[in-house]
Amino acid sequence: MKSLGSIRRSFAPWNDPDAKPYIVFENVTKRFGDFTAVNNLSLKIYEREFFALLGASGCGKSTLLRMLAGFDEPTAGRILLDGQDLRGIPPYRRPVNMMFQSYALFPHMTVEANIAFGLKQEGMAKADIEKRVAEMLKLVKLERFAKRKPHQLSGGQRQRVALARSVAKRPKVLLLDEPLGALDKKLREETQFELMDQQQELGLTFVVVTHDQEEAMTMADRIAIMDKGEVMQVATPAEVYEAPSSRFVAGFVGNVNMIEGTVSGRENGVARISDGNGLTIKAENIGDAAAGSAVAFAIRPEKIKVSSRKPDDPGVNVVEGEIYDIAYLGDMTVYHVKLADGQVVKASALNASRITDDPLTWNDRAFISFRPDAGVVLTR
Structure with missing residues (x-):
């Protein structure tokens, strides 16, 4: 079986025409005065999906x-x-909870008290609160830190306390607004x-808002790429990367080379682009x-080979x-190759061995080479 990129899990209800979406944005517009933050946007999210809203600052994802x-x-x-129109329902009556980038932990409370706070506000019985808090501490592996205050924890541990507090009330949906933005790079990757x-x-x-492409690609089942209040593409990480729907998406996610040209002919599913x-x-x-149409051939740097000898493959x-x-990055080397027409093409080579033969x-002088199916032709 061939697949467009690696498959993290078989969960894919969006491919089932009979599957009912759990969250539906239906022609949603949000204006603040003369500014339109979200413009006639429609989107479907499925139950148990880890969904990411990805885009630059001001694109409308947090709104x-x-x-x-x-x-x-x-x-x-x-x-x-879940089929219910949310208009007019206040935040505290919605079956959702939100986890902020700042974590918003109470500094004077212990870890267990922070987790228990929302449950006490709901009037849950003391014995049930203790049981639920114990479950949450076990889930986030912080049993040993139950009596500590937030300032006695690392950034990653505080993040886990915030997560435990957010899910303690067992919401149907957890919303995460830049949840890992306060962590350093290594800890962010682990978390x-x-x-x-x-x-x-x-x-x-889970619905997560992030501007970090790698974060969205790592965690999400599907990603919605947003720009100026609109959704540009909704797809799995592999589809967004390998089959972008437009020049904008191709350029926004990862590194890409765009060879602009005109289709001078096409035959048996193969086009000539000049x-x-x-x-x-x-x-x-x-x-x-x-x-005759103007197109862009988008190809990722790792799909291009660089060599001192002209390849024999016709x-x-x-x-x-x-x-x-040239940039040597340890795990890979990145080459910038200037072509005769002045265009600079970026190619990357994995440093699989310590010594290179070429x-x-x-x-x-060098030759770049790539297969006709290594990229994708974009018309918009």
Whole structure:
């Protein structure tokens, strides 16, 4: 079986035409005065999904989360949760809970008191609170720290306390607004996997807002790429990366080379794309690109090979150029190759061994090569 990228788990209700979405944004618009933060947006999220809203600052992702939480109301459209219209329902009556980047822990309370706070507010019996708090401490592996105050914990431990407090009330949906932004890089990477594991163990629906592409790609089952209050693409991490729907998505997620040109012909699912400056390549994955249409061939750097010798394979695209820049990053080497038409193509090579048989350096003549199916043709 072939798949577009690795599959983390078989969970994929969005591919089932009979599956009922759990959260529905239906033609939602949100305006603040003359500014439109969310523009006629429709989106479906499924139960037990780990869903990420990804985009630059000001794209509307946090506004979307706040409307789901009940802190803001849509100007137009509606939001449904498990079939119920949420309009007019205050935040404290919605079966959702929100975990903020700051964690908002009470500094004067112990870990267990922080976790118990919301349960006490709801009037839960003392014995039930103690049992639930013990369950939450075990879930986040903080039993030994129950009597400590937040200032006595590391950033990652505080994050886990905030998570335990957020899920202690057993909401149907947990909303996470930049939940790992306060952590350092190494701890953030470790905590991403912890959150994934805990989400699956809890069986809750997680909706996370982030501007960190790697974070969204690591944790989410699906990602909604947002720009200027609109959703540009909703897909799995592998689909967003390997099959972006537009130039914007291709450029926003990861590194990419865009070879702009015109379809000079197509035959048997293969197009010839010419840039008008002497460069012509063969490309598959051409969609509905018609002959004569302006397109971009988007290809990731790791799909391009660089060598000092011209490849013999007649089935690949081969272009000669000059090494313009090199970056050695330890696990990989990144080459910038300037082509005859002045375009600079980025290629990356995995450093699988300590010694290279084909060393290249600045100003060397080199050949880049890539398969016709290594990229995707974009029409918008």
